[in-house]
Amino acid sequence: MIILKNIKKVYNPKKANAFEALHDVSLTIEDGELVAVIGTSGAGKSTLLHILACIDSYEKGEYKIDGFSTINLSERRSAQLRNEKIGMVMQDFALVEDFSALENVLLPLEFAKRKKPNRKLVAMNALKSVGMEEYAKKPVNKLSGGQKQRVAIARAIVNEPSIILADEPTGALDSKTAAEIMGVFRELHTQGKTVIIVTHDMSIAQQCGRIIEISDGNLIP
Ligand SMILES: Nc1ncnc2c1ncn2[C@@H]1O[C@H](COP(=O)(O)OP(=O)(O)O)[C@@H](O)[C@H]1O
Ligand SMILES: [Mg+2]
Known part of the structure; x- marks a missing residue:
């Protein structure tokens, strides 16, 4: 289970260009939920996802994952937690283009x-x-966008994480391919994974069990 309590995220804290991207975000996500996160560009969707993925720290509040607090985790511990529990899928795939599909998933x-x-x-x-x-065996740079995204999902699930996080995973795909990729996420949900998808696409969001909207760093109740 994911519990965020009063999370505040500030980029460049204590500097002249400090920016508060999340103000006071509280959120509980049960095991096995399929959740969409929507909101306009700059609302804080990726920031929220990066905190959930333990890629980013936060200034206030607490994020607990399966009862385990992530406050003041060392770089090493958060990398370990991520490796054990979390699979991440990015819009631009973030694959090693000249490695084969298999080599990417082995990483x-x-x-x-x-x-x-x-x-x-x-x-x-x-x-x-x-x-x-x-x-x-194919190098990733020889694959189509939809195929690359499938490889990226395979890489995200290969360690059998309980939580899959996806940041606009269909943003770069045509609508037919996007629907197929959404099918892969729904299948993961059916298998019992917790799946959280950031999306602009309401047809994707409406296939999720719950829609969370974020606006200017606040969750809309
Ligand atoms: N590394 C950063 N440094 C400073 N500001 C950032 C950084 N990353 C994001 N922001 C700002 O935080 C806000 C939320 O960004 P983000 O979470 O990427 O929004 P979204 O994913 O909803 O488009 C935006 O105003 C953005 O400019
Ligand atoms: Mg974003």
């Missing part, structure tokens, strides 16, 4: 604290679950 397994002995098989299974096993 998080190489970073894992306890390395699995059968990493290749585990990575192939992740590719299989997003329908990409036939493309395992």
Whole structure:
């Protein structure tokens, strides 16, 4: 379970260009929910997602993940927590373009604290679950946008995280491909994962069990 209590996020704190991107955000997300986060550009959606992913710190409040507080986590501990519990999917895929699909999906397994002995098989299974096993050997720069996003999802789920976070994962895709990628997220939700998707697209948001709207750093009740 995800619990945010009175989270305040300031970029460049104590500097002349300090900017408060989240003011007082409180939010609970139960295990297995499928949630959309919507809001205009600059509202704070990515900021919220980065805090949920333990990529960014916060100035006030507390974020607890499965009862575990993330206050004052060291860089190392937050990386570890991320590796264990969280899979992240970005709009621009953030893949290594000249690596193959398989090599990209293997990367998080190489970073894992306890390395699995059968990493290749585990990575192939992740590719299989997003329908990409036939493309395992292909360099990512030879794949279409939808195929790249499937590889990015495979990479996000390969460590079997309980939480999948996606930042505008369909923003760069045509509507048919976007619908297919949304199908992959819905399947993950069906498998019991907690899935949180930032999106501009109401047709994506409406497929989620809950829509959270954020405006100028505040959640709209
Ligand atoms: N690294 C940063 N430094 C300073 N301001 C930032 C930084 N990242 C985002 N912001 C600001 O915080 C606000 C929220 O940004 P963001 O969370 O990216 O919005 P969204 O994803 O909803 O478009 C924006 O005004 C943005 O300019
Ligand atoms: Mg954003």
